[in-house]
Amino acid sequence: MHLILFVVFAGFCLAGAINLLLQSHPINSALSLIVVMTSLAVLYLLLGAEFLAAAQVIVYAGAIMVLFTFVVMLLNAGREERTLGSRTARAVGFPAVVAILGVIATVIVKAQGLGVATLGEGLTNAPGGTNIEQLSRVLFHELLLPFEVTSVLILIAILGAVALASHSGER
């Protein structure tokens, strides 16, 4: 079951990510990115991170991607053009990316002590309680200050977004 779910949703992830690269219209790229993020939520569930799976769907596939599609539609972004710069980036970029991937993959394949993942293991049914219990215990005791500071970060981000996007900001 785990293997089937992993193969199916990893396939969705890869297909969405490759489609993001191949599509020339931004709205198609945005929709394939939603597929990637939703399939990643399923993979989080398989790895016993229920809270993060829900947060992934709500925050990433929901809030952030809605913002992206809104901006794509608001700016009426058309299909992108191929320029000289893009051809150079293609020629230099692809070998560099393949090199990065090769290095990371070699490290992962050669790494010792990596186990196997089975359904229901991990942080789901650990003795410390459910996944959300453990998460909130650490988050609201040990890491309370960073958690509260993030709310200030979000507030500043909201103010910054409003100031940048408003008409009066540019004059």
Place this chain on the structure above:
Amino acid sequence: MSSLLTQEVPISWYLLLSAVLFSLGVAGFLIKRNLITVFMSIELMLNAVNLSFVTFAYQWHAVKGQIFVFFVMMVAAAEAAVGLAIIIAVFRARATLAVDRIDLMKL
């Protein structure tokens, strides 16, 4: 069917998937010529890194890894809001989204 239920997936497969997604994000960042799509590739890279955080949290039974992903999500939300506001401001000033035409600060 019971053999299907007990099947397991090596941790390294998750990490390899994460590496491939990250590389696709880097490739998209390099070859895409639209400001919004470039920004989407950055989000893809963030997601790939999140997947490896969750995988390692599973491997080492460490809940802090999942909390780190939670913080990354919050910062990504703030980053997306500010980044898209910047994109709107750039579009208003230059009336284009092509990264090759936005070269005011190029040497």
